[in-house]
Amino acid sequence: MGDSIKKNKGLFRHLLPCIKGFWLPAILSPIAMLLEVSMEVMIPKFMSAIVDGGLYRYEDYSLSEYFSQELFSNPTKFVLTLGTIMVIIALLSLGFGCVGARASALAGTGFAMNLRRKLLAKIQDFSFANTDKFSTSSLVMRCTTDVNAVQMTFQMIIRMMVRAPVMLILAANMAFNINIRLALVFVVGVPFLIFSLLILLRKAKPRFKAMLKKYDSLNSAVRENLVASRVVKAYVREDYEKDKFDNAAKELKQSQLMAEKIFTIAGPIQMSIMWMCTIIVLLLGSKEIIFGNTGLHTGELISLVTYTGQVIGALTTISFMTVNFSRTHESLIRINQVMNEEIDVVGADTDYTVESGSIDFNNVSFSYSGSRDNLALENIDLHIKAGETVGVIGSTGDGKSTLVSLIPRFYDALSGTVCVDGRDVREYSLKHLRDGVSMVLQNGSLFSGTIESNLRWGNDHASREQIEQAAQAAQAHDFITSFPDGYNTELGQSGVNLSGGQKQRLCIARALIKEPKILILDDSTSAVDTATDRKIRGAMRSALPNTTKIIIAQRIASVIHADKIVVMDKGHISDVGTHQELMQRSEIYRDVYEAQINGQDSQQGGETDA
């Protein structure tokens, strides 16, 4: 991926709108956690009150202002009253905690759903060039794993972002109120914690980045393997593919271990700091109770230890959150790269529609990399009148598919203009342009669902009659009706339960249903026998008489009757003319023709008189 991918532009700009519809739980969660933490810091206070109540006289009791002497002098009643209040506070704290957790889960899942929708909507707007830039597996990763990471962090933020600092402040405040000298222990402990944290953070970032990259490669290994499982088997490459996967998995494991190491170290460091602080508080505190004259009570020391735990606990949560942020930061960047990707093919906001279907290439050059150094098409001048049938012939890799992909703006020309109806294709809205241009791709895809639902992609509102007509023209009607369920036959993923030629014919029917002004067939009958190919061409002539047709083919027979035939040669147009003209003056064309006629390509040779 090039530098052109914008990295950090407005990292959170796309996130806030995703909370839409879930603001209530998103706000409720921190409020509930705030209430929970306020309850929680009160519990040690009651603990110390109960303990000290049994050990000291009313005059020496540090909380005497809160309790009447009468209650104090009845130990059973005193413990029961305070105990009951403590239980109620604990239950309340638990309740608020549950509400907070539930609300954050609600907000988090809703947020992730919105974010995924937004990502997918953006990816659907991607041009072919945009999709080429990111790999498909990386895009899948960004919509799944990366969104997950961001969701987890978002949930943590709304639960902990308020809770942890408030806990830190309240618990520290309580501790300082009990005994300033002892509470100063935190002042020593905290910098240690923060220091170790900063070091960890620095180490964590690159490791998480590396880990996500490895995830991409693993994903890509799985995807390719599954999508092409038949090819893998046909070439007996299972072992090779297994090794490839094993390697990707091993590398991921390695990078995961490297990244997780940070967390492994973080835990013990924090625990040791917490125990050190506890030991110091206990040591100094008990000395003070025995020898000192600061009036520290035993119960207070106990609650001080609990507050120490709460303070360090809050700090641990904050540090854990920070480490987690650094992990999520990488995911956030990856999501942002998608959201900030500039879509290079954007339709104009106009109402022009394709009316006649004439096509002009005016001195067009094109390169997939966007640089002039390796042009896939160079200085193409080609003019096709409305309603003409044009054949395109050329060797593999000569740029035939590239040429036609500029018409519906799958890619944009690097220089020169492509015009439809005499108007630059960039002046149409993408919808109107693509409604007017039907393209049967070289490796067209079908989708799971019934045959009819697949054909309806061409036109949602087509009547059953129109669908059958198109299927008839594409010579698909007969094989469709031979299936027990006819047009309602369920197709497997990508139409696996059809033969190659059947798939191609469905793709053609789907394109015909659109009744386009321009119809492009990119090697679309390569898997269809020559007799059927001939029938399809005949039917198309009568079904769409005024449609401009571009037929890319390997077989001369498929284009022999075209109004003109374009001969492509390594990104250039070598010649344009009718069959007879080209036979006279184009050496390339004659070579291809003779190769096919003279039985070197015997299968196709005999059919050229189609």
Ligand SMILES: Nc1ncnc2c1ncn2[C@@H]1O[C@H](COP(=O)(O)OP(=O)(O)OP(=O)(O)O)[C@@H](O)[C@H]1O
């Ligand atoms: N998505 C892509 N990214 C980069 N280069 C590409 C891409 N698609 C095609 N190319 C390159 O552009 C050149 C022309 O390819 P194109 O697909 O137009 O050939 P073609 O004439 O249709 O070949 P075939 O008869 O095999 O279908 C080839 O050299 C190919 O490597």
Ligand SMILES: [Mg+2]
């Ligand atoms: Mg091609």
